[in-house]
Structure formats: C-alpha cells, structure tokens
Amino acid sequence: MMKVGLLGAGRIAGVHAKAITSHPKSTLVAVSDYLPEAAQKLATQYGAEIRTTEEIIADPGIDAVLIATSTDTHCDLIEAATAAGKGVLCEKPVDLSLERARVCQESAARNGKPVMIGFNRRFDPNFGALKTALEAGEIGKAELLSITSFDPAPPPVAYIKVSGGLFRDMMIHDFDMANFLMGTAPVSVLAVASSIVDPQIGAAGDVDTAVVTLTYADGRIAVIKNSRRAVYGYDQRVEVLGSDGLLQAQNMLENTVVKSTTQGVMGAKPTYFFLERYMPAYTAEWTAFVEAVTEGGPVPVSLDDGVAALAMAEAATRSAKSGQSVRLADV
Structure with a gap:
C-alpha cells in the first residue's frame, strides 16, 4: 500500500x-x-x-x-x-x-x-482513443492539429493576478496535448492575444482570448484556440487532419438527448467545467502514477514534459507581446 x-x-x-x-x-x-x-x-x-x-x-x-x-x-x-x-x-x-x-x-x-506532472488531459479516454488511432496510422500522417479550449467563464481577477497568465495557466494544457499528439515539440510559436472578455483582466496585465500557431520541423502545423468565456459551457475539442482522413474528439455533453421538431434540431450543452468533464481523467492519472511508483517504471508525463510545455508558454508570451514568431530554441 x-x-x-x-x-x-x-x-x-x-x-x-x-x-x-x-x-x-x-x-x-x-x-x-x-x-x-x-x-x-x-x-x-x-x-x-x-x-x-x-x-x-x-x-x-x-x-x-x-x-x-x-x-x-x-x-x-x-x-x-x-x-x-x-x-x-x-x-x-x-x-x-x-x-x-x-x-x-x-x-x-x-x-x-519519479516526478510526474499533472497534465490530466492525456488520460481522458476520448483524447486517448484519438492518440491510439493516430499512432495506428488510421488517418495516415498527421498534418494539421486543431485544439479548442474555452472556459465557461473567466476566473476572479485576484486569481488572474497570480496565475502567471493565460499561456502558463490555461493554454499550457493544450501545449502539452499538442506535444502528446504530435510526438515532438514545435520549432516556432506565433501567438495573437487580446483582452476582450473582461477589461479587468487586461488591466491586470493578462489576456483572455488567444490563438497560437505551432510550426514543426517537418512542416506540420498546430493551431490552439483559447477563450476565458464560452457561455454555452466547457468547450474541449481536438481535431487532427491527416493524409488519409480526419480524427475528432468532440465535447462531452450534459446528456445525449437530441430533440428534432419542425422548429429545428436541438441537443444538450457541453458539461459545465473541468470537474464535470475530466473526473475520469484524474482517476486514470492517479492510477498511472501509482503503477509507476510501485512498479518502478517511468512516469507517463515527466518533469521534462512539464518544462517543455512551460517553454512553449514562455515563447507564446513573448510572441504575443512582440507580434513576431518565436523560435522555441531561443527560449
């Protein structure tokens, strides 16, 4: 035990x-x-x-x-x-x-x-299934990755002030997911960001809306979109376009009921926030850690992975301020 x-x-x-x-x-x-x-x-x-x-x-x-x-x-x-x-x-x-x-x-x-970093989204069963299909070559070679991550509402400004900023606090999950799916870090990072959701976030020196483009050595591209506000719920989607097809991991919905009438077709909203969306992932994450410690194997998300994602967040922060693409090697 x-x-x-x-x-x-x-x-x-x-x-x-x-x-x-x-x-x-x-x-x-x-x-x-x-x-x-x-x-x-x-x-x-x-x-x-x-x-x-x-x-x-x-x-x-x-x-x-x-x-x-x-x-x-x-x-x-x-x-x-x-x-x-x-x-x-x-x-x-x-x-x-x-x-x-x-x-x-x-x-x-x-x-x-062993030191494991808590990027719990790697353990989400939907993203895991997408990763498995990608590695099996089911859509050929991955060419374009798109990650959407929108929160339902912004956190308190007091939290924003100590969070390290959107790229280190929020998008860092998506940087790690990009590394997880693409199998390597990009060579350059280009970020465009602004504060349009809450002016207090901008006054605190942070942004609440951002798009980042990652470019890889072999020409592949990844695009990450973040927003602190999506009024319809927690929007968490991943899409990979490959040479032979497309893989998509869609949102988890509050229920699977779809109503179709003469007025139109309507379904449920995405689950509200990360506790509802990712509880199974937290459980799987802990199981992986216990197995690594008790059996002496490597942790599936290492401290090296954590530093790699932080380097991408640093590059994105610099890029958003300068308006220029930043080479990851330069950070």
Missing part, C-alpha cells in the same frame, strides 16, 4: 484526495495547507492527519506526495520531496519561471525519484 501525503487543500486537492482514497493500492496519510482549517476539513473528510508540509516530507513512512499548492511553491517542494526519497505528482505548471523550472529539472534528476 502506497502511503501518500497531500500538500495543499484547495479545490483541486479535493479531486486528488478522492482519487487517492479510491485507489486500492494507495492511502492518504496526511494533508497540509497554509490555511489550517482547510487542511483540517479535507483531512477529516478522508480520514487523514493534518500535518505541516515539512513534517510530511520528512516522514520516511510516506512514499509519495501530491503537490497541489500555489505554483510558486512547486519547484521547492519537488526538490525537497525527491531529496527525501519520495515520488511526486505535481499539479501544472512546474513553475511560473522557465529558468527556475529548469533548475528544478536538474535537481530532481540528480535525486533520482
């Missing part, structure tokens, strides 16, 4: 706590948070202890930690936990600073313990 410490007790930590305690080969031992009442609530709910982060990392009886704290703490905690001999599953992104993330990458490699 893998004993786990959960660092952080916010909304996403609750999702992970459920996955940890539901798995037959893992148990939640302790929870920490800078708000003791939040840690106490989550610990009580899942039968764990409340401890400090330092106590959890120092405990030799804890095999792994799940990091669900603020982004600016991720690297310090990854380094401390791996130095203490623990496996790590860390929420994205690795850090807000690419330079700091690369230092962490080197440190964790020296410590030699």
